Amino acid sequence: MDRSSAVIALVRRHGLIVAFLIFIVLVSANSPTFLTVGNFLDVIRQTSITGMIALGVTFVVITGRFDLSVGSMLTLLTVVVVDQHNAVGPGLALLFVLVGGMVLGAVNGLLIGFIGLNALIVTLAMLSFLQGLTLLYSGGANVNIADAQSWFALFGRGTVYNIPVPVLIFLASAAAASFLLRKTIFGRTVYAVGGNEVATRFSGINSRWTIFLAYVLSGLATAGAAIIMGSRVMGAQNTIGQGYELTVLAGVVLGGTSLIGGSGSIWRTVLGIIMLGFIQNGLLLLGYPYYVQWLVTWFVIIAAVWIDLGAKRGRLFA
Amino acid sequence: MTARPQDAPVLEIRGICKTFPGVRALDEVSFNVGKGEVHAIVGENGAGKSTLMKVLAGLHAPDGGKLVYNGQEQSFTSPLDARLKGILLVHQELSLSPELSVAENIYLGAWPTNRVGVLRKKKLHEDARAALQALGSDINPMTRVGELSIARQQMVEIARAQAFNANVVIFDEPTASLADTEKAQLFKTILELKERGRSILYISHKMDEIFAITDRITVLRDGKYQGTETTAETDIDKITRMMIGRDLDAYFHRAKSAPGAEVLRVEKMCSSDFSDVSLSVHAGEVLGLYGLIGAGRSEVAESLFGMRQIRSGTLYWHGEETPFPKPRQAIEMGISLVPESRKEQGLVLGMNGRENTTLPHLSAYAQAGVMVHSREMQTYREYVDLLDIRTSGPDQLVATLSGGNQQKFVLAKWLCGHPKLIILDEPTRGIDIGSKSAIHKFIAGLAEQGLAVIVISSEMPEILGVSHRVAVMSEGKIVAEFTGADQTEENLIAAVSERRNVEAPEEGSAERPPVDARAVMGGQG
The missing domain is CATH 3.40.50.300 (P-loop containing nucleotide triphosphate hydrolases)
Structure with a gap:
């Protein structure tokens, strides 16, 4: 390793964290509310939806693939949970949405894992398909939960000992996902497939199943996010999940999970998502409009993939 | 002229x-x-x-x-x-x-x-x-x-x-x-x-x-x-x-064991890459598979391990007719394949030595789907000692190990499942002569412990030095088999080049004429 690649490796490992800390210092100097417990809890609560999705997407990204369909999947599942709440009640609505998320993930997983189609294309096409499906389902109308007193409100609005329920759901799911990824056979195969799919198949592991299951998990996690979303809003618009796919991806890579696959972890994703939440929150507190976050998403994704590639080939420029 | x-x-x-x-x-x-x-x-x-x-x-x-x-x-x-x-x-x-x-x-x-x-x-x-x-x-x-x-x-x-x-x-x-x-x-x-x-x-x-x-x-x-x-x-x-022009026996180690019971036999195995391949290997025996690059040797090995589809053929495992396995079943039966390319097929470079070693046998190191770390560590330590692998610890990524130590982890990975048959595809490619000698010694040791071994190599001295028997492949067929005194460089060269001259296949034709009798010479058993 020569010096330039050592520098890249250092930047890759710590660069984003350092940049983040500088950002925190700058914001706190200009906004007195930024570093308060109230604001902290607010940020965590706001990130629980992207965070939930990111837990599933982390599995997909570690296999070396993408899931760009999670944004419109979030929209559809939120619309469905709200609408079905009115139609069949909260219990069945929850069941429908959880199963539905897994089925949609399974369709992606089937096309990508078993048929071998390109993940980017398949999930991008799914993004479009689900947008259409959402409008077909809702007829273009926004839906609201009629019974404002439903226990369903707990998931997005409730608190336990002053801690928001969505935060508890997110952290409990993160713990489960982390266990799955780090401690189980399945988790090991996820890393192996992303690290070297050929060698994994030469080790007698059915990489197709691994990829398939990663997408099913991505769908399941998105369903969880849809439940929180529907419960928090107690309603749903037809564009409610728009753009989430890239925000989630930005959070995952901000945590340091490589888009090349084979490395990363749940705690990194949690950290990345929370960091992204603070960046967005800080920008709002500094008086920037909310849509500036999309510019940040661009910056984060480009920086992450660039540093990743730089570390791989030992230099930053082609 | x-x-x-x-x-x-x-x-x-x-x-x-x-x-x-x-x-x-x-x-x-x-x-x-x-x-x-x-x-x-x-x-x-x-x-x-x-x-x-x-x-x-x-x-x-x-x-x-x-x-x-x-x-x-x-x-x-x-x-x-x-x-x-x-x-x-x-x-x-x-x-x-x-x-x-x-x-x-x-x-x-x-x-x-x-x-x-x-x-x-x-x-x-x-x-x-x-x-x-x-x-x-x-x-x-x-x-x-x-x-x-x-x-x-x-x-x-x-x-x-x-x-x-x-x-x-x-x-x-x-x-x-x-x-x-x-x-x-x-x-x-x-x-x-x-x-x-x-x-x-x-x-x-x-x-x-x-x-x-x-x-x-x-x-x-x-x-x-x-x-x-x-x-x-x-x-x-x-x-x-x-x-x-070199002294062959100086640095090669041939197993001293006598071949025992038949472990694997295939008859008339055909695929898109080879046709009518029949071979057998016995416990305690090293079978050499020689041929030029592209002759179909790796394809045969990968087919035996289930990595490739075959069209027809019969496989006998310990004398019993068995369907051709998938890789998972092959591993469970006791077939190990040390593939040709260490970095592409052999190892997950971003994982450590412990994770690479147990990768083909995960369920043996897990309880109800959850990995048991202590069991993994036990195997890891056992093989690091056995193969004298130099690492800084169980967490060192194999990407940062030397080529020789990486190759040892590939061996560890395929030995820790205690196979009955181990297939080594070009085990010494790109390795210096000293390490080669160690690997040859190791191969002999495996056969002496009663494993059936198939060694694939395009290096003639190597294949002659380590094998009890050599099968020669050319253009997707086994064209000759030599043992004992017939196992010479001249015969191997002749078998490869005669085959190539006897036939000049029409380009693009999948079907090729059967083995020419002249190409099959020397002892058959």
Whole structure:
């Protein structure tokens, strides 16, 4: 390793964290509310939806693939949970949405894992398909939960000992996902497939199943996010999940999970998502409009993939 | 066909060296090529022939030495540079663009253009036609290259030599995929070039071709120059000795065990890559599978392990007919495959040694799907000790280990499941001679413990040194099997080259004629 690649490796490992800390210092100097417990809890609560999705997407990204369909999947599942709440009640609505998320993930997983189609294309096409499906389902109308007193409100609005329920759901799911990824056979195969799919198949592991299951998990996690979303809003618009796919991806890579696959972890994703939440929150507190976050998403994704590639080939420029 | 090599060397190669990571591919190679001479370069696989040709054609820059061309020292910056200066390589794998026309391919990289850069199509076609006609070919320069047969594509490559007025034309295994009549046409073209005063460098494994058309023969071995002989004054035996010429038994270890019960037998196994492969291997036995690259050896190994689809055939495992396994089942039956490419097929480089070791056997290290760390660590420690693997600890990523230690983890990974049969595909490729010896010793040790072992190698001394029995593969078939005193380099070379000469398969045909009886010689058991 020569010096330039050592520098890249250092930047890759710590660069984003350092940049983040500088950002925190700058914001706190200009906004007195930024570093308060109230604001902290607010940020965590706001990130629980992207965070939930990111837990599933982390599995997909570690296999070396993408899931760009999670944004419109979030929209559809939120619309469905709200609408079905009115139609069949909260219990069945929850069941429908959880199963539905897994089925949609399974369709992606089937096309990508078993048929071998390109993940980017398949999930991008799914993004479009689900947008259409959402409008077909809702007829273009926004839906609201009629019974404002439903226990369903707990998931997005409730608190336990002053801690928001969505935060508890997110952290409990993160713990489960982390266990799955780090401690189980399945988790090991996820890393192996992303690290070297050929060698994994030469080790007698059915990489197709691994990829398939990663997408099913991505769908399941998105369903969880849809439940929180529907419960928090107690309603749903037809564009409610728009753009989430890239925000989630930005959070995952901000945590340091490589888009090349084979490395990363749940705690990194949690950290990345929370960091992204603070960046967005800080920008709002500094008086920037909310849509500036999309510019940040661009910056984060480009920086992450660039540093990743730089570390791989030992230099930053082609 | 008399050569006049001495009076005017067109090309002098003086002390050329080329080193790749871990391999000295060319070591002080010196010889010269005369005007109007057909000069053969021979040597075993890995002797440095192809590297030398790539240096001459401008694909590799030499690390040391000089090329003197037409009396002037030269260095080529690219294949196009070499071509423009008059040295042209006709590739083993043809290097034409199938979507472009014949004329466009002949002048690829040097298309005639007018002042604003627009292609002068008419001139291009006329020039190409002239070049082809000079070689006696009637190929239409406007044809798309993809529509031509392999032989005619080769003619297009040779036409480049004419078009660029090349003084030196290098042929790398040009007859590998030609039928007999096409071969005759190629030889005619080569003699035509010779008559016009061009010099030809001719690389081939086929001794009969070399003795038929060349004036002199230069022999390489392990990257070193062994000598140049005048073809008319030498014979095949002498050249073969020069190619091999080393003391075999000095550093090879053959297992002392006697073969026991049959472990695996396959009969008439066919796939898209090979046909009618029958072989068997016994406990305590090392079966060598020899053949040139592309003969289908790795494909056979991967099929036995279930990585590839087979079309037909029967497999007997410990004497019982068993369906061909998938990799998972193969591992459970006790078949291990140490694949050819350590980094691509063998290891997950971003994982540590412990994770790589247990990867094929995860369920043995888990309880209800949850990994049991202590069990993994136990196996990891056992094999690090057994194989003397140098690591800084169980968390060190294998990407940061040396090649030899990586290879040891591949072995650990495939031994810790206690296989009955282990297949090693090119186990010593790219490894220095000292480590090779250790691996050979290790292979012998496995057989002595009662494992059935199949070793695949294109290094003849290695395969002869470690095997109890050698099966020779050529063009997707097992063409001969040797044991005992018949297990010699001469027989192996003969089996590979006879097979290649007996048949010149039609290009593109999947079905090939059965084994020629003449090719199957020596002891069968």
